[in-house]
Amino acid sequence: MNLPALILASASPRRVELLGLVVGGFKVVASGVAELVEGQLSPYELCQLNAHRKARAVAKRFPDALVLGADTLVFRGREVFGKPANLTEAQGMLARLQGSTHQVVTGVSLIHLRAHRERIFTVSTDVRFRALNAAQVRNYLSRIHPLDKAGAYAIQEHGELVIEEISGSYSNVVGLPVERVREELDAWPKPVPGRAA
Numbered sequence: 588m589n590l591p592a593l594i595l596a597s598a599s600p601r602r603v604e605l606l607g608l609v610v611g612g613f614k615v616v617a618s619g620v621a622e623l624v625e626g627q628l629s630p631y632e633l634c635q636l637n638a639h640r641k642a643r644a645v646a647k648r649f650p651d652a653l654v655l656g657a658d659t660l661v662f663r664g665r666e667v668f669g670k671p672a673n674l675t676e677a678q679g680m681l682a683r684l685q686g687s688t689h690q691v692v693t694g695v696s697l698i699h700l701r702a703h704r705e706r707i708f709t710v711s712t713d714v715r716f717r718a719l720n721a722a723q724v725r726n727y728l729s730r731i732h733p734l735d736k737a738g739a740y741a742i743q744e745h746g747e748l749v750i751e752e753i754s755g756s757y758s759n760v761v762g763l764p765v766e767r768v769r770e771e772l773d774a775w776p777k778p779v780p781g782r783a784a
Contacts, residue, residue, distance in 0.1 A: 661738030
């Protein structure tokens with residue numbers, strides 16, 4: 588890919604690994620931006636806004652770079668499942684998600700400030716949970732670290748214990764929709780020699 592210097596506005600090891608499947612070289616700069624939990628916005632709008640805020644904060648420091656920000660939310664209907672504050676909250680989240688289908692949506696913002704370009708999009712995946720009893724929930728939580736995970740679960744960490752099936756992008760559930768990101772970067776306007784990208 589003939590792209591401007593690329594920066595991932597996230598220190599998430601999962602996103603670093605996933606973006607590495609798309610492009611060979613990029614810089615990682617954590618945005619330091621607090622994620623909004625505005626109740627008046629839809630989950631799609633909220634994750635787009637958070638992705639934009641993360642990308643823009645880093646782009647202001649590196650205006651000649653192409654910056655990618657992302658935010659992933661787990662929700663069912665209007666209920667958003669963020670990162671649990673403690674184990675009790677994690678158990679409650681999984682108890683509410685069990686036996687039903689929810690959505691995982693990732694908002695992605697690509698910003699190049701110098702070129703005055705931005706592309707924002709979302710990708711959604713349906714995830715159906717198995718019917719779980721309290722013992723199964725506790726068993727699953729004993730195998731992972733749920734407090735840094737939206738919805739208190741990770742598909743890539745013993746996900747088969749709680750997930751029955753998914754419809755859509757697997758990598759989106761991990762934290763970055765690799766297929767769509769690849770398409771967007773392929774379509775990004777290429778730099779013209781001698782001009783700002």
